[in-house]
Every structure is written in structure tokens, then in C-alpha cells.
Amino acid sequence: MPKAKKNWQIWELPHDARLLLSDHAGVGSLELVGGGVRLAVWRFTLGLQASAARMAAQLERQMAQRSADGRPMQMALGGAVCPVCQAPLEEGAEECTRCGREDLTPPSTWTLLKLWRFGRPYRNQLLLGFALTLASTAATLVPPYMTMPLMDEVLIPYQNGKPIDPSLVALYLGGLLGAALLAWVLGWAKTYILALVSERIGADLRTTTYRHLLSLSLEYFGGRRTGDLIARIGNETDRINIFLSLHLLDFATDVLMILMTAVILFTINPTLAVITLLPLPFIGWLIHVVRDRLRTGFEKIDRVWAEVTNVLADTIPGIRVVKAFAQEEREGQRFADANRHNLNVNDRLNRVWSLFAPTVALMTEIGLLVVWGFGIWLVAHDSITVGVLTAFLAYIGRFYTRLDSMSRIVSHTQKAASGAKRIFDILDHVSSVPEPAQPVALPARVTGRITVREAGFRYGNRAVIRNLDLEIAPGEMIGLVGHSGSGKSTLVNLICRFYDVSEGVIELDGVDIRQLRIADFRRQIGLVLQEPFLFFGTIADNIAYGKPDATREEIIAAARAAHAHEFILRMPQGYDSLVGERGQGLSGGERQRISIARALLINPRILILDEATSAVDTETEKEIQKALDNLVRGRTTIAIAHRLSTLRKADRLVVMDKGVVVEEGNHDQLMAQEGAYWRLYQAQQRQAEAEGAVLGGLLEEVKA
Amino acid sequence: MSAQLERNPLGRWVWTDARGMRHEQVVVVRAYPVTAPEQGVGIMDAEGHELAWFDRLDQVAQPLQALLREAVAEREFLPEIQRLLDVSSLVTPSFWTVQTDRGQARFMLKGEEDIRRLTGKTLIVSDVDGVQYLIRDPLALDKHSRKLLDRFM
Numbered sequence: 001m002p003k004a005k006k007n008w009q010i011w012e013l014p015h016d017a018r019l020l021l022s023d024h025a026g027v028g029s030l031e032l033v034g035g036g037v038r039l040a041v042w043r044f045t046l047g048l049q050a051s052a053a054r055m056a057a058q059l060e061r062q063m064a065q066r067s068a069d070g071r072p073m074q075m076a077l078g079g080a081v082c083p084v085c086q087a088p089l090e091e092g093a094e095e096c097t098r099c100g101r102e103d104l105t106p107p108s109t110w111t112l113l114k115l116w117r118f119g120r121p122y123r124n125q126l127l128l129g130f131a132l133t134l135a136s137t138a139a140t141l142v143p144p145y146m147t148m149p150l151m152d153e154v155l156i157p158y159q160n161g162k163p164i165d166p167s168l169v170a171l172y173l174g175g176l177l178g179a180a181l182l183a184w185v186l187g188w189a190k191t192y193i194l195a196l197v198s199e200r201i202g203a204d205l206r207t208t209t210y211r212h213l214l215s216l217s218l219e220y221f222g223g224r225r226t227g228d229l230i231a232r233i234g235n236e237t238d239r240i241n242i243f244l245s246l247h248l249l250d251f252a253t254d255v256l257m258i259l260m261t262a263v264i265l266f267t268i269n270p271t272l273a274v275i276t277l278l279p280l281p282f283i284g285w286l287i288h289v290v291r292d293r294l295r296t297g298f299e300k301i302d303r304v305w306a307e308v309t310n311v312l313a314d315t316i317p318g319i320r321v322v323k324a325f326a327q328e329e330r331e332g333q334r335f336a337d338a339n340r341h342n343l344n345v346n347d348r349l350n351r352v353w354s355l356f357a358p359t360v361a362l363m364t365e366i367g368l369l370v371v372w373g374f375g376i377w378l379v380a381h382d383s384i385t386v387g388v389l390t391a392f393l394a395y396i397g398r399f400y401t402r403l404d405s406m407s408r409i410v411s412h413t414q415k416a417a418s419g420a421k422r423i424f425d426i427l428d429h430v431s432s433v434p435e436p437a438q439p440v441a442l443p444a445r446v447t448g449r450i451t452v453r454e455a456g457f458r459y460g461n462r463a464v465i466r467n468l469d470l471e472i473a474p475g476e477m478i479g480l481v482g483h484s485g486s487g488k489s490t491l492v493n494l495i496c497r498f499y500d501v502s503e504g505v506i507e508l509d510g511v512d513i514r515q516l517r518i519a520d521f522r523r524q525i526g527l528v529l530q531e532p533f534l535f536f537g538t539i540a541d542n543i544a545y546g547k548p549d550a551t552r553e554e555i556i557a558a559a560r561a562a563h564a565h566e567f568i569l570r571m572p573q574g575y576d577s578l579v580g581e582r583g584q585g586l587s588g589g590e591r592q593r594i595s596i597a598r599a600l601l602i603n604p605r606i607l608i609l610d611e612a613t614s615a616v617d618t619e620t621e622k623e624i625q626k627a628l629d630n631l632v633r634g635r636t637t638i639a640i641a642h643r644l645s646t647l648r649k650a651d652r653l654v655v656m657d658k659g660v661v662v663e664e665g666n667h668d669q670l671m672a673q674e675g676a677y678w679r680l681y682q683a684q685q686r687q688a689e690a691e692g693a694v695l696g697g698l699l700e701e702v703k704a
Numbered sequence: 705m706s707a708q709l710e711r712n713p714l715g716r717w718v719w720t721d722a723r724g725m726r727h728e729q730v731v732v733v734r735a736y737p738v739t740a741p742e743q744g745v746g747i748m749d750a751e752g753h754e755l756a757w758f759d760r761l762d763q764v765a766q767p768l769q770a771l772l773r774e775a776v777a778e779r780e781f782l783p784e785i786q787r788l789l790d791v792s793s794l795v796t797p798s799f800w801t802v803q804t805d806r807g808q809a810r811f812m813l814k815g816e817e818d819i820r821r822l823t824g825k826t827l828i829v830s831d832v833d834g835v836q837y838l839i840r841d842p843l844a845l846d847k848h849s850r851k852l853l854d855r856f857m
Contacts, residue, residue, distance in 0.1 A: 552736060553759065570752045574733060574734055574735045574737055575736050
């Protein structure tokens with residue numbers, strides 16, 4: 001839209017003017033209709049969805065007001081609005097949680113300065129390490145200085161016919177040995193101390209990042225791949241670690257060495273010093289040019305590397321599917337492709353990189369040549385002694401090799417900077433389910449009343465929940481029914497506060513759940529999922545997961561109530577048996593009952609059963625159902641079930657479709673209405689009959 | 705009539721409950737054989753259903769307690785490794801010769817992943833046949849054993 005001139009249009013609003021909102025494939029449309037015609041239509045990206053919805057609602061209110069007293073209503077928008085996406089900011093939040101996207105700028109070396117936050121606790125050790133670096137570098141600079149008197153006072157006079165003075169030689173050689181020993185001790189101390197500190201900084205970085213990652217909302221995890229996150233926490237922190245303990249230390253030593261050498265050279269002979277230091281700016285310029293090329297390259301390598309890890313992380317957990325569909329070849333190919341991509345990117349980078357080191361070496365040789373030439377000329381004119389020239393050449397040898405190793409720091413810094421950026425991407429990410437600034441305390445006795453008012457939720461560019469109202473009384477069991485994709489699971493995720501609603505509120509006992517501390521709130525919720533997840537550990541540990549201090553008696557009581565006690569006792573090590581990854585195999589029903597015991601043990605006020613029985617056969621379902629009956633008693637329960645028969649015990653059924661509640665009532669009422677529920681029920685009956693027939697046929701075949 | 709545990713002529717355990725019902729072929733199991741052997745003992749019938757439960761084994765009246773212990777000991781086999789005498793190689797698969805509380809044993813360890821950490825310090829070593837050995841506290845082993853074990857952890 002051209003910015004120069006605002007293109008205002010004015011409509012006379014008919015009495016039934018309305019703004020209709022719809023979206024498809026990421027594009028929203030806002031239609032102004034009234035008097036039986038469409039007056040105008042606007043398209044917008046879904047980032048503006050919330051604003052458009054508010055505008056539509058505002059018009060609606062305004063029209064309602066106008067028809068009452070004929071005057072338009074002015075409605076002030078309360079609260080702050082995000083300058084980017086126009087979404088209302090939550091109270092106390094500084095950054096908009098909806099548009100806070102990851103920063104896509106290339107990593108700057110300055111990112112590394114952010115690491116200081118982790119270095120602060122060790123500043124004393126760092127200071128000591130720096131002092132040691134200074135001292136050890138100075139010690140290494142003594143030997144070349146000694147070559148000067150050795151040449152001028154011992155060797156040259158000898159050539160001119162004077163005998164060698166053994167005491168003088170002993171003195172200088174002793175000095176050389178002493179300096180070497182001192183440099184050795186100091187070098188050892190500085191490397192040890194700094195390595196120790198950097199290892200600790202790396203460990204702190206890893207722990208902090210992981211802790212922060214755990215506090216992020218499910219939305220964050222939903223949008224990212226496991227392999228990438230694992231790589232970030234594992235490899236990147238390690239890379240930063242190595243950078244700090246090795247490369248940065250070397251670099252600091254090099255810089256000190258160059259500075260000190262320069263000072264020494266100038267004090268010996270300023271003219272020759274200038275000539276010697278001449279190639280320095282060239283090398284500096286070269287480093288700068290290559291730096292830019294390498295920066296983006298290394299970031300690309302990181303991404304490609306994450307891609308390689310992702311292939312593994314995708315395939316290994318899904319290996320059954322891979323094998324079942326005989327796709328080993330394809331998965332192998334996918335890995336090979338990712339690997340080849342890795343190679344390509346590396347090759348491109350290495351082309352620049354490989355040119356770099358030899359060029360520096362060439363400059364070194366040229367530099368030496370110049371010093372030789374100019375030095376000989378100076379000696380010929382008696383401006384300097386042979387000893388001075390020898391000392392210069394000895395210094396320069398070290399000096400330029402330092403420059404060469406210094407040039408290597410470029411790539412390491414870039415790698416570490418891109419690693420630091422990827423780490424800080426996680427660390428700087430504000431949870432989209434933020435902890436409240438001033439949390440409201442829950443009463444000691446939570447009744448478990450849940451109120452959902454005008455809730456709306458968008459998943460990516462798709463509105464999943466729209467304007468939903470629901471009231472659940474304490475102790476009531478409701479069944480959520482609907483086709484898959486009707487928003488049942490999303491509603492449950494919103495109630496658990498795995499996500500926050502985009503619009504509206506969800507309240508527990510009359511308190512907005514966003515005002516409660518997340519841990520306090522979640523402690524009130526017991527969750528039983530379709531695919532129960534067991535952690536690696538003993539059965540007892542798994543049951544006590546939500547309450548690590550539970551006594552053994554409590555664990556047994558919970559397992560009994562969950563009808564898990566007997567099968568657990570049948571296992572060779574009883575409650576001490578290992579389960580989970582690499583552990584003893586358990587059937588789906590057994591896992592489910594362990595997860596029910598887990599939920600029972602924390603004695604939650606609210607219970608959420610998300611398809612808890614749909615992954616098991618009918619016989620097992622009965623067992624689980626018995627366990628669930630114990631669990632449901634006296635608790636506010638929200639059950640999602642695909643099989644309507646499992647919701648017989650529900651006090652009320654809530655039928656959802658496309659993100660809204662379409663029907664409410666008990667089974668008989670809903671059947672009498674002959675609406676959405678009735679259709680679902682009929683469809684399932686028919687399917688069950690058909691399945692029964694097939695199953696019966698199979699059974700007969702087996703018998704025969 | 706009080707409940708009673710006895711051995712039938714075939715050597716199987718028979719549980720007669722308080723109402724005089726006889727259950728043949730019962731097994732006595734511990735809930736926490738490793739972490740709390742004295743806590744929680746159950747009697748299960750042949751189908752795996754629980755018949756009786758004792759919260760603490762050491763508080764069960766005699767002679768029932770002795771019988772329960774006998775039955776448990778008969779069923780459970782979880783030798784505790786006291787010393788690693790020798791390992792055939794430091795890379796798996798490897799044959800281990802160990803001194804356990806049930807005598808000397810030699811078994812094959814298939815891979816490092818068969819040494820698992822149970823709650824706390826306790827380690828469980830599963831051999832290639834599925835027999836499990838317990839190492840209650842690796843740090844309490846003698847130096848030679850610790851050195852050998854360390855190569856696999």
C-alpha cells in the first residue's frame with residue numbers, strides 16, 4: 001500500500017452491517033456486509049487476525065449500541081498493544097509473546113560478550129589466569145633478547161680474535177635456561193586455571209540452557225525439532241567451551257606477545273621495528289576480509305549439521321515404521337543427502353579457508369626477506385650491530401608464527417559466536433506461557449471449578465478454538481466428544497496451560513490461570529495420556545514421578561487403586577524393576593495403569609483423561625476403566641474419548657465441532673436431539689457392528 | 705481359623721486363608737526386593753492375583769515369617785556381586801568372573817548397556833541369559849574390582 005496518501009473510504013452503515021471474518025491458508029478476509037450486499041472486502045495476513053477480530057467485535061457492539069439509542073459508541077481499547085502485531089500485551093509483559101520470533105541476523109562476535117554473564121562468578125580466577133598469562137608471555141620473550149649480547153659480546157669478538165669468556169657464556173646460557181623454566185611453570189599454571197574455569201562456565205551454560213528450555217511452553221517444542229535442540233545444548237556448549245579454554249587463551253597470549261614484542265623491538269631500534277611490523281596491517285586486512293566470508297559459512301554448517309542430527313532423531317524413534325514400510329533404503333538415502341549437503345557447504349567454505357593459511361605464510365616469508373635485506377643494509381652502514389639483527393630475526397620468527405596461529409582464531413571465534421547465538425536464541429526466548437509477575441496464591445482447598453470464557457486459540461495460521469464458553473462444576477465429569485480436529489485436545493492443552501489462550505480467559509475457582517504460578521496450578525492437574533510415557537528408572541520411581549517424596553506404602557496404595565499392583569508384583573524385581581527406554585517391556589495397558597497410579601499419587605483436584613483407553617484392546621480397557629473409576633471419584637474430570645461407550649460415566653457430554661461447542665447434555669438428551677452427537681453415535685454403532693462381524697469371521701477362521 | 709502357609713507333598717506352597725480357602729501353588733513376592741526387602745510382601749495365586757499382603761516382613765508372627773522368608777528366598781535369585789575377580793576383555797562382549805554372595809560365577813556381559821543404574825548407587829548387571837546380578841554400592845568394592853568395573857561404565 002503506498003504510504004503517501006491515506007485512501008479513506010466511507011460507507012453508510014445499514015442497520016444490519018456486520019464484519020465477517022474468515023481465513024484460509026494463512027490469508028484472512030474481512031468482509032463488510034449489510035443490507036443484503038457485500039460492501040467491501042479486505043485481505044490480511046494472519047498476524048493481524050486478533051486485531052481484525054477485535055475490529056469485527058467492536059463494530060458489532062457499536063451497531064448494538066446504535067440501534068438502542070442511535071448514537072455511536074466510542075470504545076477505548078484498554079491496555080498496551082504490541083507495536084508489531086497489534087495484539088494486546090499481557091499485563092506486565094514487555095515483549096509481545098506472539099510475534100517474538102527468533103532473531104535471524106548473522107551472529108556477531110559481540111554475542112560472545114553475553115557469555116560474561118556466565119564468567120562473572122569466576123572473575124577472580126579469570127583475573128589470576130590473566131596475570132599468569134601476562135607473566136608467562138613475558139618469560140617467553142627473554143630468550144631472543146639474550147641472543148643479542150651472546151652475538152655481540154661473545155661470538156663476534158671471538159671471530160675477531162678475542163677468546164671466549166666462559167663465565168659470561170655460562171651467565172647468558174643460565175639466563176636462557178631460567179627463562180625457559182619460568183615460562184614452563186607459568187604456562188602450566190595459566191593453562192590449568194583457565195581450563196578449569198572455562199569447563200565450569202561451559203557446564204553452567206549447559207545447565208542454565210536446559211533449565212530454561214524446560215520452562216518454555218509446549219508451543220516452543222512443537223515448532224522445533226528434537227535433534228536441533230539436542231545439538232544446541234550438547235555440541236554448541238561444547239564448542240564454546242573449547243573456544244574459551246583453548247582458542248581464546250591462545251589468542252590472548254598471541255596478542256600480548258605481539259604487543260610486548262613490538263615494544264621490545266622499538267626500544268632496540270625504532271627504524272628496523274617499523275620495517276618489521278610493516279606486514280601487520282596487511283594481515284589484519286586479510287583477516288577482516290575472510291572473517292565476513294567465514295561467518296555465514298559456519299552458521300550454514302551448523303544448520304546442516306543439525307539437519308544431519310535431525311534425520312537420526314526422526315528415524316531412530318520411528319524405526320518400526322521405517323522397517324514396516326521397508327524404507328530403510330530411503331532413510332539411508334536421506335541421511336546420505338544430508339551428509340552430502342554437509343560436504344558441499346564445507347567444501348565451499350574450505351576453498352576460502354585453505355587459501356588463507358598459505359597466504360599468511362607467504363606474507364611471513366616476505367616479511368622476513370624485507371627484514372633481512374634492510375637489516376643487512378643497516379649493518380653495512382654500521383647503524384646496528386649483528387647482534388641486534390639476530391635478535392630481530394629471532395623475535396620475528398616467533399612473531400609471525402604467532403600471527404599465523406592468530407589468524408586461526410577468526411574461524412574459531414566465528415564458530416563460537418554462531419554457537420553462542422544459537423544458545424542465546426534459547427536463553428533469550430521468553431516463555432509464551434509466562435510466570436505471572438504477581439502470582440495469586442491458590443486457596444488451601446481447591447474445589448476444582450473450571451470456567452472457560454470466550455476462549456480463542458490459533459495454531460500457526462489456523463484458528464483451532466473460537467469463542468468457546470464452558471463451565472465445569474467441582475467434582476463433575478464431562479466428556480469431550482467430537483471428530484478429530486474439532487479442538488478437543490487443544491482445549492485440554494489450554495486448560496493445562498501448555499499454551500495460553502489467544503483470546504478470552506480460563507479460570508480455576510474464579511482465578512485466571514495466568515495469574516497462578518505454573519507449578520502451583522499444574523500440581524492440581526492429573527494427566528493421563530493416550531501414549532503413557534515412562535521414564536527410564538524403576539516402576540516405583542515412575543509412579544512417584546510427580547511426588548518424589550512419596551513413601552513406599554503410598555506408592556503401593558496408588559498402584560493398587562490403579563489395578564497395577566498385581567502385575568507389578570509378578571515382575572522379577574517387583575517395584576524395583578526397571579522400565580522405560582532399555583528397560584523391561586510392558587504392554588500398553590500396563591503402562592497406562594502405571595501412569596494412572598502416577599496421577600493418583602499426586603491426588604489432583606482436576607483430572608484430564610486424553611484418550612486414556614483408546615490405545616488398548618477392549619479387555620484391557622475394562623481393567624483400565626476400573627482403575628480410572630477409582631481415579632475419577634470426587635475430582636473434576638475432563639475426559640476425551642474417541643469411543644463414546646467409555647464416556648458412560650460422564651455427568652455431561654460436550655460435543656465440539658471446528659473449535660466451538662455445538663451441543664451439551666447427557667447421553668439421553670443428546671440422543672433425543674438427534675444432532676451432532678446422535679450422528680457420531682450412529683456412525684460408531686455401525687462401525688462397531690461391522691468390526692464385530694469381521695472379528696467374528698476371523699475368530700471362526702482361527703477356530704477352524 | 706488362622707491363615708497358614710505350608711508346603712504340599714510336591715514341594716509347592718499352599719496358602720490357606722482366614723476363611724479356610726486353600727490356594728495351591730502360591731508364590732510369595734517382595735514389592736521392593738532391592739531397595740527395601742523387609743517392606744511389602746505379598747502372596748499371589750497361580751494366576752497372579754493377590755491373596756495376602758504384609759506391610760513389613762519383620763513384623764509378621766512366627767512361624768509364618770520364617771516360612772515367608774523361605775518361600776521368598778526360593779523364588780528370588782539376585783546374587784550380589786562382592787568382587788570382580790577377572791574379566792576376559794575390556795570391550796564387550798566379555799566374560800566376567802565374579803564372587804557373589806551365592807558363590808563364584810562366570811557370565812557373559814553382552815554390552816555396556818546391560819549395566820544399569822537402579823535408584824541411588826545400586827547397579828544391576830544383566831548377563832546374556834537374563835540373570836541379574838546386583839552391585840549394591842560400586843564404591844564399596846575393593847580397588848581391583850572398582851578398576852575393572854570402571855572400564856565398563
